[in-house]
Amino acid sequence: MKLRRFALVLTGFGLLAASTTTAATASAAPGSATAAVEACWNSVVWPTKANVVDTVDITAHKPPAPVSPPYVYSKFFATRFMDRWYLAWNAAGTQYYAFGLFLLGSNLYRQTTVLSGGRPAQSKAVRVGTGWASFKSIATSNYPLKGSRPAYLYGLNSNGNLYRYAPNGAGYRSAGSFAGFRGFKTMTMISEEMTYDTLLMTTTAGALYTIHIPTTAGAKPVVKLIRKSGWAAYESLVVNKCGVNGPTVITAVDHDTKAGYQYGFSRFNGTATAMTSYGKIQVVFNGLNHTSQIGFQFLLLGE
Numbered sequence: 174m175k176l177r178r179f180a181l182v183l184t185g186f187g188l189l190a191a192s193t194t195t196a197a198t199a200s201a202a203p204g205s206a207t208a209a210v211e212a213c214w215n216s217v218v219w220p221t222k223a224n225v226v227d228t229v230d231i232t233a234h235k236p237p238a239p240v241s242p243p244y245v246y247s248k249f250f251a252t253r254f255m256d257r258w259y260l261a262w263n264a265a266g267t268q269y270y271a272f273g274l275f276l277l278g279s280n281l282y283r284q285t286t287v288l289s290g291g292r293p294a295q296s297k298a299v300r301v302g303t304g305w306a307s308f309k310s311i312a313t314s315n316y317p318l319k320g321s322r323p324a325y326l327y328g329l330n331s332n333g334n335l336y337r338y339a340p341n342g343a344g345y346r347s348a349g350s351f352a353g354f355r356g357f358k359t360m361t362m363i364s365e366e367m368t369y370d371t372l373l374m375t376t377t378a379g380a381l382y383t384i385h386i387p388t389t390a391g392a393k394p395v396v397k398l399i400r401k402s403g404w405a406a407y408e409s410l411v412v413n414k415c416g417v418n419g420p421t422v423i424t425a426v427d428h429d430t431k432a433g434y435q436y437g438f439s440r441f442n443g444t445a446t447a448m449t450s451y452g453k454i455q456v457v458f459n460g461l462n463h464t465s466q467i468g469f470q471f472l473l474l475g476e
Contacts (some may be wrong), residue, residue: 186188186434191206201250213415215424215435216467218258219385219460220249222403227288228466229456233415233422236452237435243456245356247286252277257362258286258466269406271466274313274326279306281345301344307331309358312372314365315469322388323348330405331359337386351386351394360384361410361464363421363441363475371441371476372411373423383441383476397443406430409463414473421475424454426463433458 213233215309220226224247225471230240255275262269269289275282281302287295312331316322324338325348330336333355338345363383364371372384380404384394409426409431417448421438439447 182196198273200431208323213413213420213422213437215411215413216310216360216465217411217423217424217426217433217458217463218246219253219409219458219463220252221459222251222461224249224251227293227460231424231433231435231454233395233435233437237424237454239454243423246288247296249296250275250277250282250298251285252309257314257315259469260407260466261469270403273464274311275300276308279303281305281311299343302350312360312362312465314362314370316365316367316472322367325388327360327370327372327386328361329354329357335384337365340353351388353396357382357465358405359408359410361412361423363412363473364424367471373399373410373441373475374411375404375407379403379407383443385476386432397433397441399441399446400448407434409458409460411463412473412475413465414471414475415468422475426460428457428458428460428462431458438475441469 180213185362205318213232216230217228218228222312226246226442227243228246232238232240238469254343256273258273260271268287271286273284275284280300282298284296284298307330308328309331313323314329316324326338326345327337333352335351335354337348337361339348356378358373358375358377360372362370363373369385369387374382381398381399381404383399389436406427407425408428411424413421413422423438425436426433433456435452435454461471
């Protein structure tokens with residue numbers, strides 16, 4: 174793992190926040206001079222058709238600034254959709270690793286990828302669920318305060334329902350479902366709070382919405398339009414945040430053209446949400462799907 178990636182991991186855990194993030198950075202608007210600093214970035218990871226995982230770090234800038242050419246992590250799996258890679262390390266600080274969920278065929282898998290230890294990165298996967306053939310997209314929330322609330326898994330199904338699952342041992346159990354999502358295409362998590370999760374979702378027609386879902390059992394989602402059009406081409410939404418409580422930075426990837434575009438958003442608030450386009454990223458995104466790498470305790474607070 175490169176030195177910069179170590180720094181990004183540590184920043185994700187808040188260990189470098191004092192040195193890399195100022196108060197101005199944390200509250201800066203997308204596209205402003207203070208927002209486009211090292212604390213604002215996307216770390217994008219993707220599996221390729223060659224069954225390897227590539228990754229690249231992109232600083233929020235006009236135009237977007239890749240830190241270095243994409244580099245290969247390890248051999249991986251031909252996933253059809255992959256959720257966030259959560260970065261962590263062992264208690265001794267000698268081994269860095271990532272973990273997360275992905276869909277392959279009709280199954281749900283949990284992967285662990287060891288990123289250091291004197292050897293090339295190694296990935297292993299364990300099946301944790303079956304019956305996922307009709308799911309188009311998955312997203313996890315991660316509220317790391319133990320015992321406070323479940324770290325939910327959400328699944329967007331082709332039948333038009335959005336399903337929620339709670340951890341159950343090594344797998345998951347049903348925690349409710351929500352109708353009315355037949356026209357939606359893909360999604361990612363943008364906010365994970367004690368009392369709610371918020372998903373960012375696109376429609377096949379190109380609209381962009383937030384889906385605010387209370388953690389209370391039986392509560393209904395609150396759906397808000399962000400933009401009416403312009404998002405139809407994107408199959409992957411890769412999210413990170415600026416600083417501690419700052420704006421959301423998103424890399425949106427068009428799988429057909431292998432092109433990625435970076436955007437900055439203020440705190441999400443329906444059509445009043447400010448959006449800045451940073452432009453096209455000079456990287457070939459040749460993945461089957463694309464997601465973010467983020468520190469395990471680095472909460473998303475986009476809404």
